[in-house]
Amino acid sequence: MKDLSRLCVHTITTRPWPLARAVEAFADASIGGMTVWRDAVPEEGPQQAGERIRAAGLEVVSYCRGGFFPHTDAQKRQAAIDDNLAALDEAAALGAPLLVLVCGAAPGQSLERSRQQIRAGIEAILPRAQALGVRLAIEPLHPMYADTRSAINTLRQANEMAEAIKSPYLGVAVDVYHLWWDPELEHQIARCGENAHLFAFHVCDWRVPTRDLLNDRGLMGEGCINIRQIRKWVEDAGFDGFHEVEIFSMHYWNMDQAIFLKQIVQAYKEHV
Amino acid sequence: MKDLSRLCVHTITTRPWPLARAVEAFADASIGGMTVWRDAVPEEGPQQAGERIRAAGLEVVSYCRGGFFPHTDAQKRQAAIDDNLAALDEAAALGAPLLVLVCGAAPGQSLERSRQQIRAGIEAILPRAQALGVRLAIEPLHPMYADTRSAINTLRQANEMAEAIKSPYLGVAVDVYHLWWDPELEHQIARCGENAHLFAFHVCDWRVPTRDLLNDRGLMGEGCINIRQIRKWVEDAGFDGFHEVEIFSMHYWNMDQAIFLKQIVQAYKEHV
Numbered sequence: 259m260k261d262l263s264r265l266c267v268h269t270i271t272t273r274p275w276p277l278a279r280a281v282e283a284f285a286d287a288s289i290g291g292m293t294v295w296r297d298a299v300p301e302e303g304p305q306q307a308g309e310r311i312r313a314a315g316l317e318v319v320s321y322c323r324g325g326f327f328p329h330t331d332a333q334k335r336q337a338a339i340d341d342n343l344a345a346l347d348e349a350a351a352l353g354a355p356l357l358v359l360v361c362g363a364a365p366g367q368s369l370e371r372s373r374q375q376i377r378a379g380i381e382a383i384l385p386r387a388q389a390l391g392v393r394l395a396i397e398p399l400h401p402m403y404a405d406t407r408s409a410i411n412t413l414r415q416a417n418e419m420a421e422a423i424k425s426p427y428l429g430v431a432v433d434v435y436h437l438w439w440d441p442e443l444e445h446q447i448a449r450c451g452e453n454a455h456l457f458a459f460h461v462c463d464w465r466v467p468t469r470d471l472l473n474d475r476g477l478m479g480e481g482c483i484n485i486r487q488i489r490k491w492v493e494d495a496g497f498d499g500f501h502e503v504e505i506f507s508m509h510y511w512n513m514d515q516a517i518f519l520k521q522i523v524q525a526y527k528e529h530v
Numbered sequence: 531m532k533d534l535s536r537l538c539v540h541t542i543t544t545r546p547w548p549l550a551r552a553v554e555a556f557a558d559a560s561i562g563g564m565t566v567w568r569d570a571v572p573e574e575g576p577q578q579a580g581e582r583i584r585a586a587g588l589e590v591v592s593y594c595r596g597g598f599f600p601h602t603d604a605q606k607r608q609a610a611i612d613d614n615l616a617a618l619d620e621a622a623a624l625g626a627p628l629l630v631l632v633c634g635a636a637p638g639q640s641l642e643r644s645r646q647q648i649r650a651g652i653e654a655i656l657p658r659a660q661a662l663g664v665r666l667a668i669e670p671l672h673p674m675y676a677d678t679r680s681a682i683n684t685l686r687q688a689n690e691m692a693e694a695i696k697s698p699y700l701g702v703a704v705d706v707y708h709l710w711w712d713p714e715l716e717h718q719i720a721r722c723g724e725n726a727h728l729f730a731f732h733v734c735d736w737r738v739p740t741r742d743l744l745n746d747r748g749l750m751g752e753g754c755i756n757i758r759q760i761r762k763w764v765e766d767a768g769f770d771g772f773h774e775v776e777i778f779s780m781h782y783w784n785m786d787q788a789i790f791l792k793q794i795v796q797a798y799k800e801h802v
Binding site: 365405411415438440441482 | 674712756
């Protein structure tokens with residue numbers, strides 16, 4: 259039987275469950291890790307949540323998500339930086355070693371300008387990240403999110419920014435959903451390896467057809483992504499961390515989450 | 531007042547109108563050209579349709595669309611080639627100087643394999659294109675269509691294929707909707723210019739938010755694409771052809787097409 263110690267599930271994947279229920283279910287399924295989304299942190303706060311997760315035998319893999327730095331308005335850019343500093347404090351309290359950045363984009367300005375603001379935002383929060391021992395991962399997003407979610411849409415761009423800023427606390431996250439189509443993917447994953455900055459690996463699948471731009475991700479194996487191929491590239495680049503299942507799906511959120519979790523484990527065994 | 535002699539509208543943009551109605555309306559609006567979609571060719575056939583368009587004072591700009599070469603099944607690949615040969619004959623009868631290729635993708639195989647089949651398909655139809663005097667344009671499609679519509683998702687890929695096959699009858703089509711997000715776009719458009727193979731320029735806009743993956747394109751100016759910037763790059767590359775308005779939109783198809791056409795003309799004047 260395939261070992262599940264490197265399987266990690268994002269809280270948003272089983273969004274209908276409160277954190278405590280997800281912790282219990284993931285642990286019962288022998289899943290190794292959990293990535294916590296900000297909206298899943300219960301009232302008890304991140305420190306208690308972290309203790310709860312570890313007490314169940316799960317590892318806190320990362321905290322999702324910071325970013326959204328670009329704004330046409332300077333005050334909003336400062337507010338975004340402040341919010342990212344708060345997210346770093348929460349990540350540290352949770353015991354998460356990594357904060358994932360969905361970098362943002364502002365439709366009222368060029369993508370170049372948004373990228374300058376992303377760089378400035380990352381540079382502004384990097385000292386706090388280092389002081390707290392929490393690393394940052396730039397997650398390139400699919401080009402269909404270039405309007406409002408991210409001006410960084412290829413792994414090449416994420417690599418270039420990480421290399422330009424250059425810190426052991428800054429790397430990239432590879433999500434097969436965003437990057438599978440890119441003819442440069444193998445090469446750019448290898449480039450992450452050379453720079454030792456591949457910090458996270460997210461899996462799901464691209465449904466054919468995809469019925470919604472945001473919330474119709476597929477379970478591994480039900481779409482057209484060659485996940486095993488990408489996993490091999492990632493491992494050839496030296497990555498030995500968790501395989502994180504991150505699925506936003508109205509379809510799956512509407513079903514019994516216990517049954518869905520069983521399907522996730524099965525799909526992981528067969529397709530990752 | 532801005533000259534409309536280089537404005538072209540695709541029949542699919544005003545899809546509810548039969549060809550004869552569209553011809554009359556475009557001519558009344560002093561629009562210079564029309565791109566004819568295959569499903570818009572009336573029973574009278576492509577030759578009569580072409581004569582009708584020219585008699586109204588409009589130029590036939592291109593014929594949409596060929597392509598869809600990749601299939602896991604060899605018989606289907608041959609059927610696709612045969613269908614493209616028929617499309618070339620129709621384009622010639624219509625008097626269209628260009629057939630636009632939406633190249634296709636087959637989810638059961640790798641994108642690399644699909645690209646090999648696209649190349650084989652183009653090479654199979656190129657002699658007929660040349661004999662008929664109809665040029666072919668590879669249209670790179672947005673990465674969100676990499677599952678079933680095109681394994682060619684960036685202008686770099688289209689340029690590479692056009693340069694590899696190399697024929698005065700093969701070039702590329704630049705559509706702002708598919709390419710606006712690409713950080714390499716300016717450079718790749720200039721590269722088209724060096725090879726004199728930029729054959730078509732399509733405009734519309736990317737709505738924020740976009741509500742549907744296929745049929746929610748925006749009118750120029752209502753989204754986040756800097757169309758004027760891309761137009762400048764295209765013209766700097768030596769392109770002096772039509773600006774083709776290609777909008778798939780349930781929203782606009784559901785409204786009075788005469789009012790919509792007035793909005794198209796206005797949006798063209800203000801934003802292209």
